[in-house]
Amino acid sequence: MGASVNKTTETAFEPLLQFDMEMEDFLSDWHHCDHVSTYLARMISHNRTDPVRHSNFFSSALNELLEVSFRGGTTDGKIGLAIYRQGATERVQLSFPCPPGQARFYREAVSKTRESDAQARYLDAISNDLAPSRESVLLDLAVNYDARLRLDEDAAPAITLIVDLPLEGMVS
Amino acid sequence: MIAASLPQRFKVDFDPNSQIFSLAGTIRPRSIDEIAESIQALREAIDTVRGVLYIDVKRLIQMNNTAFQAFIRVALDACRERSDLRLIVVTSSVVSWTTRMFRHLSTIEPQISVEVYDSMFYPGQDYFEDTSFIPILRAQTKLTWRHERTILPRHGMRPGIAVADICCGIGDFAVLAQKEFQPSRIVALDHSKPSLAYARKVAAEFGVTGIEYTYGDASEMLLEDNQFDFVSCRHSLQVFNQPELLLKELYRIVKPGGRVYITNEKNSHCLGEPRAQSIQWTYNELARLLTNFEIDVEFGPKSRRYLTDTGFDDILVESFMVTNLDGDPQDFADIIAGWEKMFADMAVRNGEAPEFIERFRQGFRDHIFAALHPKGYAGWPIWAASGRKPL
Ligand SMILES: C[S@@+](CC[C@H](N)C(=O)[O-])C[C@H]1O[C@@H](n2cnc3c(N)ncnc32)[C@H](O)[C@@H]1O
Numbered sequence: 001m002g003a004s005v006n007k008t009t010e011t012a013f014e015p016l017l018q019f020d021m022e023m024e025d026f027l028s029d030w031h032h033c034d035h036v037s038t039y040l041a042r043m044i045s046h047n048r049t050d051p052v053r054h055s056n057f058f059s060s061a062l063n064e065l066l067e068v069s070f071r072g073g074t075t076d077g078k079i080g081l082a083i084y085r086q087g088a089t090e091r092v093q094l095s096f097p098c099p100p101g102q103a104r105f106y107r108e109a110v111s112k113t114r115e116s117d118a119q120a121r122y123l124d125a126i127s128n129d130l131a132p133s134r135e136s137v138l139l140d141l142a143v144n145y146d147a148r149l150r151l152d153e154d155a156a157p158a159i160t161l162i163v164d165l166p167l168e169g170m171v172s
Numbered sequence: 173m174i175a176a177s178l179p180q181r182f183k184v185d186f187d188p189n190s191q192i193f194s195l196a197g198t199i200r201p202r203s204i205d206e207i208a209e210s211i212q213a214l215r216e217a218i219d220t221v222r223g224v225l226y227i228d229v230k231r232l233i234q235m236n237n238t239a240f241q242a243f244i245r246v247a248l249d250a251c252r253e254r255s256d257l258r259l260i261v262v263t264s265s266v267v268s269w270t271t272r273m274f275r276h277l278s279t280i281e282p283q284i285s286v287e288v289y290d291s292m293f294y295p296g297q298d299y300f301e302d303t304s305f306i307p308i309l310r311a312q313t314k315l316t317w318r319h320e321r322t323i324l325p326r327h328g329m330r331p332g333i334a335v336a337d338i339c340c341g342i343g344d345f346a347v348l349a350q351k352e353f354q355p356s357r358i359v360a361l362d363h364s365k366p367s368l369a370y371a372r373k374v375a376a377e378f379g380v381t382g383i384e385y386t387y388g389d390a391s392e393m394l395l396e397d398n399q400f401d402f403v404s405c406r407h408s409l410q411v412f413n414q415p416e417l418l419l420k421e422l423y424r425i426v427k428p429g430g431r432v433y434i435t436n437e438k439n440s441h442c443l444g445e446p447r448a449q450s451i452q453w454t455y456n457e458l459a460r461l462l463t464n465f466e467i468d469v470e471f472g473p474k475s476r477r478y479l480t481d482t483g484f485d486d487i488l489v490e491s492f493m494v495t496n497l498d499g500d501p502q503d504f505a506d507i508i509a510g511w512e513k514m515f516a517d518m519a520v521r522n523g524e525a526p527e528f529i530e531r532f533r534q535g536f537r538d539h540i541f542a543a544l545h546p547k548g549y550a551g552w553p554i555w556a557a558s559g560r561k562p563l
Pocket of ligand 1: 294300301309310312313338339340341342345361362363364367388389390391405406407408411412
């Protein structure tokens with residue numbers, strides 16, 4: 001994994017699992033997004049207060065992230081996924097190779113999720129757009145899952161999305 | 173009625189009579205084209221209705237943004253075109269993301285409202301979700317378990333299998349079953365938050381791990397199809413006003429070849445000596461009283477019919493009698509004392525006369541008297557039945 005994460009937070013987050021796959025294989029079947037998110041969500045949720053509902057909720061968020069990498073990724077290299085936990089929060093760290101020059105679009109999309117008008121932007125996107133954009137998917141995570149997103153570009157041309165999902169508290 | 177069954181475990185349905193358009197299952201298309209038929213179905217449903225269209229997403233397990241945006245696009249456009257149209261989206265309190273995602277629609281479009289389906293969905297619910305019900309469940313399972321631990325293997329319970337206990341109450345049965353039969357997985361579902369909180373607390377205190385307690389509505393579960401080898405539903409079909417709905421769900425989640433195991437009572441057959449007549453009178457009245465709450469405590473012997481009608485085969489039915497001689501007679505007396513209080517409250521709620529209530533209570537006291545009497549005998553009969561989902 002090409003990500004370097006802020007050391008202080010990294011020590012506080014306990015690793016739950018790590019998964020990687022050749023991008024070429026991953027991109028060979030759209031259903032990988034659904035299967036991987038369902039399977040991994042179940043694995044990491046078994047010791048949550050309400051494993052069934054946590055898993056459903058988590059899978060929903062993780063699938064969106066995987067779909068982003070499916071739609072935006074390139075075949076050279078690997079997709080890497082690591083999940084960590086700290087208290088009621090899971091951290092998803094997703095790296096994938098993307099075409100040169102694309103990183104800045106992710107950077108912009110991620111930074112919009114942290115702005116005060118994130119909700120307004122999200123509402124605007126879902127009321128007007130025919131299909132979701134990369135930006136509205138990330139806004140969805142921020143608005144509907146209370147996710148906090150960051151982008152790590154240290155391993156260019158691969159990018160790493162770091163997404164903290166405080167779902168445990170929302171489920172129970 | 174149109175029904176389009178698509179790949180991706182997804183179902184779309186429109187019932188023009190009730191004006192309900194429902195989306196169920198998992199839908200994660202790569203592009204809108206894959207769901208064009210369903211989108212068209214929504215358009216047609218909107219064209220058909222006058223006034224209100226209900227969009228029921230209670231059983232929607234997963235939907236990606238691609239599908240979400242495509243469906244809401246149709247809904248929003250329709251509202252803009254037709255000022256007479258009202259859309260009511262019904263989400264479930266169980267599926268966390270649906271309510272969070274769909275709630276925005278009412279902000280965007282005043283003709284759309286979002287309702288969360290949850291409380292007061294069956295008439296006896298108040299009583300079964302009250303904390304005062306917890307000690308009753310505790311006492312009941314303590315006594316029924318002595319019988320059921322030997323009965324269960326005949327109905328398909330064995331080590332290493334995937335088990336679900338639906339309407340688990342405070343979860344004692346799940347704990348006992350886990351200890352005795354070591355299933356590979358055990359899910360325990362109930363709609364009572366106090367009971368689940370209690371179950372989790374007990375599990376934590378006793379270091380019990382691995383039981384997946386989950387909040388849910390047994391008539392619309394988040395659990396996927398064909399997942400369990402053994403599904404139990406104890407003393408609960410009888411309290412729910414639509415047992416056939418619950419049975420359909422139990423059937424859905426059990427694997428082909430797996431078994432669904434149900435226990436139910438026939439309370440008018442509760443008995444005791446001495447004071448048999450007073451006891452008999454009270455339990456006859458109890459069965460009658462509870463019909464006002466759409467609770468059928470005479471369900472036990474109907475198990476065979478219900479299981480058959482749901483589609484199960486290889487049906488087994490047996491009955492057993494919990495008695496004061498099973499162990500400490502005080503345990504039996506504790507159950508009856510709990511019943512007296514709970515059912516007397518229900519009689520009051522039902523507007524029964526004070527003289528009735530006094531006589532009604534007396535029967536329970538006499539049952540306790542019989543249970544604790546040195547030469548007495550007191551019994552509570554239960555029907556255990558199971559059926560196999562055909563391969
Ligand atoms: C009589 S209690 C039996 C509990 C437990 N099986 C036992 O034997 O101790 C009935 C249980 O069914 C639950 N229940 C009833 N209808 C339900 C539904 N639709 N979904 C989930 N739970 C339900 C109630 O909350 C209650 O805990």
